[in-house]
Amino acid sequence: MAQKSSTKDKYSILLPTYNERENLPLIIWLLVKSFTESGYDYEVIVIDDGSPDGTLEIAQQLQDIYGKDKIVLKPRAKKLGLGTAYIHGIKHATGNFIIIMDADLSHHPKFIPEFIKTQQENDYDVVSGTRYRGTGGVYGWDFKRKLISRGANYVTQILLRPGASDLTGSFRLYKKDVLHKLIDACVSKGYVFQMEMIIRARQLNYTIGEVPITFVDRVYGESKLGGNEIIGFVKGLLTLFATT
Ligand code: UDP
Ligand code: MG
Secondary structure: OOOOOOOOOEEEEEEEEOOOOOOHHHHHHHHHHHHHHHOOEEEEEEEEOOOOOOHHHHHHHHHHHHOOOOEEEOOOOOOOOHHHHHHHHHHOOOOOEEEEOOOOOOOOHHHHHHHHHHHHHHOOOEEEEEOOOOOOEEEOOOHHHHHHHHHHHHHHHHHHOOOOOOOOOOOEEEEHHHHHHHHHHOOOOOOOHHHHHHHHHHHOOOOEEEEEOEEEOOOOOOOOOOHHHHHHHHHHHHHHHHHO
């Protein structure tokens, strides 16, 4: 059923990709389907990090299928990381709302109408997907990965009292002007960026809504979370703890 939206509202979806050639066609198809059904105006901005697997060529083919107004390509020459991918993507976004999600199908587009509804009901500045409340959950992770994620959330909850239940998740909706201000306020650029964004949002008194989501581990391709990211997260957390 087509939903009514404010005629001016437009959603820019930022999709950072690094070696996602198997996942990209399906995630884009699901996004196009979801937005076509809900009737909201949208664009998908693919920010490819110089993937050696030919993700960009796949993205170009998808652009030919769905149109240049719907699929926008803003690639970068090399792997510059997630934090800077969002900064790069938002520069080119024409929507007044920004949706950030992973391209590996861990974040299902079926939750997006719920994000939009939650945002509209309370005029939230940020709506954050949460795996740690209500019907939310994680599927397909081994014990070690679950422990790392839970542990990172738990320690951050204790140290920083952020007022959101999922700090390391990266499935979120932002008002564009709010996201600009948060990016300006954030110092970290790596994995810890997601967590810092929520902490800064609370500091700056932005309102945060939450939507329970199920996170399904990627089937194709490899996770980029490694020891370096974990060390970066702990450093970032301690820096935030010391400075906020
Ligand atoms: N990604 C990226 N640049 C990087 C690392 C990751 O664009 O340097 C993308 C990746 O393709 C995916 C998202 O960021 O769409 C999340 O990465 P990943 O799935 O590896 O992280 P995980 O889900 O394991 O935490
Ligand atoms: Mg992933």
